[in-house]
Amino acid sequence: MKLLFMQKFPALFALAMTLAVSSPMQAHAAKLNFQAVDKNGNAMSDVVVYATPIGMPLPPSEKTEATISQNDMQFSPYVTAIHTGSQVKFPNYDKMEHHVKSFSAAKEFEIKTYERGVVPPPVIFDKPGIVIVYCLLHNWMRAYVLVLDTPYFVKTDQSGTAMLDKLPEGNYEVKAWHPNMGSIKPPLSQTVKVSDQSAPVKWQFDFVPAPRKSK
Ligand SMILES: [Cu+2]
8 A cells, every 4th residue: 555655656755754754743852951140140030041943943833821910019920931923911910000011112012001800801922022011100010021933932930040841852042031131132142952961051141130120
């Protein structure tokens, strides 16, 4: 049967074999660890690390949903990374009214003043870039949304560490960004070969993060 198919449709058979061999399902996946420190060598949280494959296609876009709530007069979380095309909800859990506004080119939008318990329709982030979110009622309130074309991203925790797993082996351009860099300073960048033996990727930023503003 197989032989017959091969003889009748040699081109199709060759294509099927190529697809079977290069299918991402069969690519070996590996882990990559990250460690971010500031100018003084102290652990840095809220660093978004993202990896873009070199010479390999990105997997198909997966639309996901994230939530940035308004809680205790702050946006929470402070930093959110999402895949392009994802949507974000902005529920208000506070006792007072809040507002949501972005002037960023990647996504300009406004949710006019709304009360506790209200969850406005989600906002779709359809272009990659950095989006700074404000509440125009409380000038210290700020959140950052990093919209990325790659699905391979992670955020460092209080220990300054993060891990990406299920990365198909190969070469990646890996970048690290912190909200204090805004959209002005370019992210740090390294080319990394991902395999079972990959060493942790270290990042040292040339500044000390500013404390988050509060009321
Ligand atoms: Cu507010």
